[in-house]
Amino acid sequence: MAQAENSYYVPHGSHWPIFGSVAVCTLLVGMANYLNGTSWGGNMALVGFGLLVIMLFGWFGTVVKESRAGLYNTQVDVSFRWGMFWFIFSEVMFFAAFFGALFYARNYSLPWLSGEGSGAMTNMFLYEGFEASWPSAANGPGNVGGEYKPMGAWGLPAINTALLLSSGVTLTWAHHALKAGHRAQLIIGLFLTVALGAIFMACQVLEYKEAYEHYGLTLGSGIYGTTFFMLTGFHGFHVTIGAIILAVILFRCMSGHFSSDNHFGFEAAAWYWHFVDVVWLGLFVFVYLV
Amino acid sequence: MFAIKRLNAWLGLAFISVVSGSAFAGQPMNMTPGVTDISAEVYDMHMIAFWLCVVIAVVVFGAMFYSIFAHRKSRGVTPATFHESTTIEAIWTIIPFVVLIALSIPATKTLIDMYDTSDYDLTVKITGYQWLWHYEYVEDGVDFHSKLQTSISQINNDEEKGENYLLEVDNELVIPVGKKVRFLITSNDVIHAWWVPDLAVKKDAVPGFINEAWARVNEPGIYRGQCAELCGRHHGFMPVVVRAVPEAEYRQWVAANAKPESATEYAVVSQ
Amino acid sequence: MSTVAAGDHHDHPESPYSIKRWLFTTNHKDIGTLYLWFSFIMFLIGGVMALVIRTELFQPGLQFVDPQFFNSMTTMHAIMMIFGVVMPAFTGLANWLIPMMIGAPDMALPRMNNWSFWILPFAFAMMLSTLFMDGGGPAGGWTLYPPLTLQTGDALPFVILSMHFMGLSSIMGAINVVATVLNMRAPGMTLMKMPLFVWTWLITAYLLIAVMPVLAGGITMLLTDKYFGTSFFNAAGGGDPVMFQHIFWFFGHPEVYILILPSFGVVSSIIPTFARKPLFGYASMVYATGAIAFLSFIVWAHHMFTVGMPLAGELFFMFATMLIAVPTGVKVFNWIATMWRGSMTFETPMLFALGFIVMFSIGGFSGLMLALAPVDFQYHDTYFVVAHFHYVLVPGSIFAIIAAVYYWLPKWCGNMYSEGLGKTHFWLSTIFVNLTFFPMHFVGLAGMPRRIPDYALQFSDYNMMATIGAFGFGLSQLLFLVLVIKAIRSGNKATSQVWEDAEGLEWTLPSPAPYHSFSTPPAIK
Numbered sequence A: 001m002a003q004a005e006n007s008y009y010v011p012h013g014s015h016w017p018i019f020g021s022v023a024v025c026t027l028l029v030g031m032a033n034y035l036n037g038t039s040w041g042g043n044m045a046l047v048g049f050g051l052l053v054i055m056l057f058g059w060f061g062t063v064v065k066e067s068r069a070g071l072y073n074t075q076v077d078v079s080f081r082w083g084m085f086w087f088i089f090s091e092v093m094f095f096a097a098f099f100g101a102l103f104y105a106r107n108y109s110l111p112w113l114s115g116e117g118s119g120a121m122t123n124m125f126l127y128e129g130f131e132a133s134w135p136s137a138a139n140g141p142g143n144v145g146g147e148y149k150p151m152g153a154w155g156l157p158a159i160n161t162a163l164l165l166s167s168g169v170t171l172t173w174a175h176h177a178l179k180a181g182h183r184a185q186l187i188i189g190l191f192l193t194v195a196l197g198a199i200f201m202a203c204q205v206l207e208y209k210e211a212y213e214h215y216g217l218t219l220g221s222g223i224y225g226t227t228f229f230m231l232t233g234f235h236g237f238h239v240t241i242g243a244i245i246l247a248v249i250l251f252r253c254m255s256g257h258f259s260s261d262n263h264f265g266f267e268a269a270a271w272y273w274h275f276v277d278v279v280w281l282g283l284f285v286f287v288y289l290v
Numbered sequence B: 001m002f003a004i005k006r007l008n009a010w011l012g013l014a015f016i017s018v019v020s021g022s023a024f025a026g027q028p029m030n031m032t033p034g035v036t037d038i039s040a041e042v043y044d045m046h047m048i049a050f051w052l053c054v055v056i057a058v059v060v061f062g063a064m065f066y067s068i069f070a071h072r073k074s075r076g077v078t079p080a081t082f083h084e085s086t087t088i089e090a091i092w093t094i095i096p097f098v099v100l101i102a103l104s105i106p107a108t109k110t111l112i113d114m115y116d117t118s119d120y121d122l123t124v125k126i127t128g129y130q131w132l133w134h135y136e137y138v139e140d141g142v143d144f145h146s147k148l149q150t151s152i153s154q155i156n157n158d159e160e161k162g163e164n165y166l167l168e169v170d171n172e173l174v175i176p177v178g179k180k181v182r183f184l185i186t187s188n189d190v191i192h193a194w195w196v197p198d199l200a201v202k203k204d205a206v207p208g209f210i211n212e213a214w215a216r217v218n219e220p221g222i223y224r225g226q227c228a229e230l231c232g233r234h235h236g237f238m239p240v241v242v243r244a245v246p247e248a249e250y251r252q253w254v255a256a257n258a259k260p261e262s263a264t265e266y267a268v269v270s271q
Numbered sequence C: 001m002s003t004v005a006a007g008d009h010h011d012h013p014e015s016p017y018s019i020k021r022w023l024f025t026t027n028h029k030d031i032g033t034l035y036l037w038f039s040f041i042m043f044l045i046g047g048v049m050a051l052v053i054r055t056e057l058f059q060p061g062l063q064f065v066d067p068q069f070f071n072s073m074t075t076m077h078a079i080m081m082i083f084g085v086v087m088p089a090f091t092g093l094a095n096w097l098i099p100m101m102i103g104a105p106d107m108a109l110p111r112m113n114n115w116s117f118w119i120l121p122f123a124f125a126m127m128l129s130t131l132f133m134d135g136g137g138p139a140g141g142w143t144l145y146p147p148l149t150l151q152t153g154d155a156l157p158f159v160i161l162s163m164h165f166m167g168l169s170s171i172m173g174a175i176n177v178v179a180t181v182l183n184m185r186a187p188g189m190t191l192m193k194m195p196l197f198v199w200t201w202l203i204t205a206y207l208l209i210a211v212m213p214v215l216a217g218g219i220t221m222l223l224t225d226k227y228f229g230t231s232f233f234n235a236a237g238g239g240d241p242v243m244f245q246h247i248f249w250f251f252g253h254p255e256v257y258i259l260i261l262p263s264f265g266v267v268s269s270i271i272p273t274f275a276r277k278p279l280f281g282y283a284s285m286v287y288a289t290g291a292i293a294f295l296s297f298i299v300w301a302h303h304m305f306t307v308g309m310p311l312a313g314e315l316f317f318m319f320a321t322m323l324i325a326v327p328t329g330v331k332v333f334n335w336i337a338t339m340w341r342g343s344m345t346f347e348t349p350m351l352f353a354l355g356f357i358v359m360f361s362i363g364g365f366s367g368l369m370l371a372l373a374p375v376d377f378q379y380h381d382t383y384f385v386v387a388h389f390h391y392v393l394v395p396g397s398i399f400a401i402i403a404a405v406y407y408w409l410p411k412w413c414g415n416m417y418s419e420g421l422g423k424t425h426f427w428l429s430t431i432f433v434n435l436t437f438f439p440m441h442f443v444g445l446a447g448m449p450r451r452i453p454d455y456a457l458q459f460s461d462y463n464m465m466a467t468i469g470a471f472g473f474g475l476s477q478l479l480f481l482v483l484v485i486k487a488i489r490s491g492n493k494a495t496s497q498v499w500e501d502a503e504g505l506e507w508t509l510p511s512p513a514p515y516h517s518f519s520t521p522p523a524i525k
């Protein structure tokens, strides 16, 4: 281990990847069977998910151990950084597909259905009299899902924006504390971040409940409901993941895993959280505001 | 223009049949020039693009084969060492660029024409179904279904295949020659595409939306096409047959087939 | 205990017969080998599917398969070939070569590297299993257009989720390449000194990272439209079936460059070696690759000229598409200028590279013709398109992969392959590939739509030729298999240099290359 500083660490063979493949495959086959209406698909998916969690613990556990044993030199650290960075970029592109769908629906398909641009004949022959308006009547000429009330920006969503933005601040505070070696501040900052994330999720659950119970707004409410729930839903899913990662990092901070100059795990989680944050801003503007 | 077209056709056929061996020259191997002005333009552009590619290919591969022949080790050449030249690289960036611009000008012109569905004389609304077409003459009040007529036993090889195997329908789409016919194309289930090569019209039939296309046929005749977008099990079995007839004959046909009640429905549309 | 790559104790691979070695390996060469064999097996499977298609099309009339199964073969054939053959083969080459070419001990993230590979057998097993399900396999074409694809039976969620799984594998593989190239180069190996194979792969990796998630998004929307009542692709709810096509081709067009850029890299390595002359225009090659990658993001709707886009859209996508011929032309011209006044010999890799240049260009020319929107109204969804893309994919990508195998095989296994067999393989492949795909231009122009199990009588002669060609081409590939196995087991020992004038760090290593590439970074001149 003495040479860790000058040589690149190439790990031993590992059983975690193939274990992960089995896990994810079980999960996916389970999900597919669930969608096909079998009675056991859901359970199989759960088993797969359980295996996946075991794999994540095992795999990251190994990484943590190796890292703590000092096997990773700065070059390995940079590899991890590039890896995380481009992973986040791939997530950005995943969201881009859904933002693109929102953009397309608002700027092309709904106007065409309403007879604008090249949609004149479409409207005249197929949907005479139909006029879409975003957000209040954007569930298409079939009025799919029935009447609904769109989600305004200034209630829970605005609160959620404030929550996420301040969680970004607390996280940065924690990061500074980590660098400056203030353990207590670090732990408080991280804890607040996770807590804000959790409150955010609670608010979102409330918002969904409100939508379903009082607004008549569901995933099936035409393209408005579709884009609304898919975008906020995938975002919420990412917030959940991010919060779990941060919680793990919090425990690692409490057991003193990070030093002021070597804490990639913390930073990766922070990048992820900021990414989730930025996506929310996009959502707030394009899903709720305009 | 016509002379060029004929020359092109001959040269093209000659070239292609040399390549493929004249044994097969009996079957069509090139795009049809079609029976509309647009289809002729499209054909010309196809041939221009084709010959352009042939010329470029001859020059480029010619240089390559010359080099393969002349600059081989077995002829004892010692390799040169040059490995860049900004001038030459600029030249072979700019020349293709210019060629492409030249090519895109007529293409743009034709495309604009194809998109101009104004000033039409009559409208046919075409709806795709799995696996047949429905035609509706908006102004003239005729409407009917049109589907494959080839017998199952021909398809299953139990019977000799007819001349128009797979390209024959029970009810043909009848249109008048010399008139601008506008097609409004849509679908009732999955995406189909309505295609008649001789008219150079191919447009997707998208459920829930209407696409527009048009044709003005110059010569009476029967023109055959097929569904051109995968639409399921019998995608290969939903042909399109258009019969273009002189205007007077068309009028007679309408008179014999019209159902006036369906004409009024869209009276607004025909201005 | 733990292995440290650099000049450490534990450096010996377990025996090649140990299953654990292959399942758990973190070694870039082992993983590269796995990828390449996997790819070959998928090639046989995808090829057999192509033969089912060709057999049914041998004569007009329905003879062998049900039309639905035929469509399913078309769909699966494409998915196998693209996701199971070409992409894994390139990733395999990247694994074997990139660390050796840039002077690194291994890939940057070796454990993840293992996972990228070991996802594939599971994902493809899932995909193939759909052929045995109620309603059969997916039969809506590899483009998965709704609403047709939503008519798929039980197979649909398996298809979609397995494609998510494959996407995960590609993204991780791509991230690994980026991290390796950016972070693992030996000191002195500046970006502009990297071999072109490394450059083209770096750019390919960016394309992958950018577009695979978009595909994932699109197919997720299919899934929710089918099972959760969303309206993305349903006009009644305010969506649009064509929206899927935009999303798909935003992925799909860059995808086709993912399938060709590494080939450009391979050819750019091979030509200078056998021309005994440095690559002409290295810098412009790099810029051209970048330009192609950039343009690939703004041309997607050339696959959709007939869907009824507004005129302005048609024109934009037509112009942008035509522009791609310019940087691609630069590459072709540079290769020829590299040969010009060189001192050429024609070993098998060179033959395949030369075949690549000619036949890829033919495919490129037909691509350019397709780009002319008004004319594409006649070409679209005919066999002319099928001819176009098989020319760029089979004597394009597949030839380049084969060329790469010939070129680097001695480095991998330490033995030379048999030149005689190799040349025979080349000539048979070249003759048959043209016999298969050239006539498709004719039937396409004459009006034969693609994706049909039966056709009108005037198309029968050329279809017969194509079918004969396909069987010939398939059988010729068995020769390749024999040759590779023979070279692995015996053959003349290769020197470390292998080829007289090959440039690049990989040739400084002994043949076969040691288990760990560069324990200490090599000196870069």
Ligand code: HEA
Binding pocket: B053, B056, B060, B096, B097, B099, B100, C143, C256, C257, C259, C260, C302, C303, C321, C322, C324, C325, C328, C329, C330, C332, C360, C361, C362, C363, C364, C365, C366, C367, C368, C370, C371, C372, C376, C379, C380, C381, C385, C388, C389, C392, C393, C396, C397
């Ligand atoms: C490796 C894969 C690959 C590559 C490299 C290409 C390259 C190109 N492709 Fe192709 N394409 C496919 C794979 C590929 N394609 C596939 C799979 C489909 C069908 C998908 C489906 O529907 O299932 C398709 C379909 C397709 C279409 C849609 C057709 C239709 O469905 O109607 C179009 C239209 O524009 C097109 C255009 C082009 C162009 C302009 C290039 C250019 O990049 C080519 C550039 C190269 C050259 C031009 C040759 C060399 C250049 C010179 C020698 C310089 C001088 C030349 C000139 C100035 C002309 N392709």
Ligand code: HEA
Binding pocket: C043, C044, C045, C046, C047, C048, C050, C051, C053, C054, C074, C075, C077, C078, C081, C082, C085, C086, C140, C141, C142, C143, C386, C390, C393, C394, C397, C398, C436, C450, C451, C452, C466, C470, C471, C472, C473, C474, C475, C477, C478
């Ligand atoms: C990299 C991609 C790739 C590759 C390599 C190939 C390779 C081949 N492809 Fe295909 N193909 C596509 C990508 C590819 N294809 C795509 C994207 C489509 C569009 C799908 C769609 O419409 O959705 C398509 C569609 C397609 C069609 C149109 C189907 C239709 O429209 O209905 C046809 C028809 O001939 C065809 C044929 C072939 C043939 C003969 C080969 C040959 O090169 C294959 C040769 C290989 C073998 C034959 C196997 C190896 C040998 C053996 C197993 C030994 C045994 C052999 C014998 C006994 C002979 N392909």
Ligand code: CUA
Binding pocket: B128, B129, B131, B191, B192, B193, B227, B228, B229, B230, B231, B232, B234, B235, B236, B238
């Ligand atoms: Cu209708 Cu294909």
Ligand SMILES: [Cu+2]
Binding pocket: C252, C253, C256, C299, C300, C302, C303
């Ligand atoms: Cu494309």
